[in-house]
Amino acid sequence: MKALVLDDSMNLQIKECEKPIVKPNEVLIKVKASAINHRELWIQQGLYPGLTLPCILGADGSGIVAKVGEDVDTDWLNEDIIIYPGYDWGENEEYPSRAFRVLGMPDPGTMAEYITVPVKNIVKKPKYLSWAEASAIPVASLTAWRALTRHGKIKPGDNILITGIGGGVAQAGLALALAFKANVYVTSSSKKKIAFAKTLGAIDGVNYKDEDWNVQLKEMSKGIDIVLDSSPSSILDDYFKFMNYGGRIVTYGSTGSRKTTINISKFFLRHIQFIGTAMGSPNEFKALIAFLEDHKIKPLIHEQFYFESGLEAFDALRKGTQIGKIVLVH
Ligand SMILES: NC(=O)c1ccc[n+]([C@@H]2O[C@H](COP(=O)([O-])OP(=O)(O)OC[C@H]3O[C@@H](n4cnc5c(N)ncnc54)[C@H](OP(=O)(O)O)[C@@H]3O)[C@@H](O)[C@H]2O)c1
Structure with missing residues (x-):
């Protein structure tokens, strides 16, 4: 089968690989679509922990169950599914086990004609979603879901700040927060991205490159309860200008800067x-898919590429001009 492989010289290429063999309690999925995450860029830059190469990339995927292994209910055969993108979360809903890992390095990922996963890693695809839409959900929407519900404790009327609104998680967070009536x-x-977010339902936005961005935000919002944050400011005190007492800054990324400083007394007072936070548990994934289906929420897709043009799709993500997800149609 064809797969998008990062080889041990860090070259990304589409190459012929062995089709995986389905084991007991597993299903073989014919992948219909996969989506790109920033994670695959970190991996290619050697910045992801536990780098093990060569590897088929891709954490996000949707497809059809092509074969079921021993001990798997045959009702799953030919079912349209979405893949839960992690292994070994463990029993604790508060945080994952040390063994938790995301598909697509070191385990083979979704950017291939076929993938095998344990049957507990699949959820039926809601019919209102296309293959591409379904593949764009797992990592981004699950990360936003856990951040907003478990950690942010989102409720109607909360004031929420979502940073870097071009990102996949940020876009998923916007759709979810609006459904919660926040x-x-x-x-x-980008002014264009702020204007677009407003057409989707955001109230307003500021440019994080403006020196007084936090003052502008305080003026327009009168105070923020939850920050869904892909890129904490290098001076966390910036946030105290607009955070309400008891506010929660929930961070899932470090796009802009890996270090931050903080005025501790303002923080605790x-x-x-x-x-x-990072991703979410299998139970949270099921709850997310049910919530999306109830509200008929679709992930925002920026651009779709055929699987054969996978390398171009990564170039598109590197440019950073996207609003929403970049998807490979297999
Ligand atoms: N913890 C997890 O489970 C998890 C899951 C998914 C992603 N992540 C991490 O979250 C981050 C975003 O990933 P993604 O896939 O959602 O996004 P993405 O599609 O890679 O988009 C990146 C976005 O980051 C924004 N950005 C760039 N520099 C920034 C800065 N200095 N301050 C604020 N925003 C900035 C840009 O927004 P604008 O164009 O609007 O400026 C850009 O659209 C990455 O660091 C990724 O590794 C973590």
Whole structure:
């Protein structure tokens, strides 16, 4: 079968690989679409922990169950599914086990004609979603879901700031927060992206490159309860200008800067929480898909490429001009 492989010299290429053999409790999926995440760029830059090459990339995918292994209910055969993109979350809903890992390095990923996963890793694809839409959900929407529900404790009327609104998680967070009837503000380096977010339902936004971005945000929002943050400011004190007492900064990425400084006294006197999160549990994934189906929420797709043009799709992500997900149609 053909697969998008990062080889041990860090070259990304489409090459012929062995079709995986389905084991007991597993299903063989014929992949119909896969989506790109920033993670695959970190891996290609050697910046992802536990680099093990060569590897088929891709955490996000949707497809059809082509074969079921021993001990798997044959009702799954020919079912349209979405793949839960992690292994070994463990029993604790609060945080994953040390063995938790995301598909697509070191385990083979979704950017291939076929993938095998344990049957517990699949969820039926809601019919209102296309293959491409379904593949664009797992990593981004699950990360946003856990950040907003478990950590952010989102409720109607909350004021929410979503940073870097061009990103896949940020876009998923916008759709979810609006469904929860929250008031959403955004940051972006692009006026066009802020204007687009407003057409989707955001109230307003500021350019995070403006020196007084936090003052502007305080003026327009009168105070923020939850920050869904892909890129904490290098000076976390920037946030204290607009955070409400008891506010939660939930961070899932470090796109802009890997380090931040903080004025501790402002932090504790305002009862602010700074919370880290990554992806979500299998139970949260099921809850997310049910919520999306109830609200008929579709992920925003920026651009679709045929699988054969996978390398161009990665170039598109590198440019950073996207609003939403970049998808490979297999
Ligand atoms: N923890 C997890 O489970 C998890 C899951 C998914 C992603 N992530 C991480 O989250 C980050 C975003 O990933 P993604 O796939 O959603 O996004 P993405 O599609 O790669 O988009 C990146 C976005 O980041 C924004 N950005 C760039 N520099 C920024 C800065 N200095 N401050 C604020 N925003 C900035 C840009 O927004 P504008 O164009 O609007 O300026 C850009 O659209 C990455 O660091 C990724 O590794 C973590």
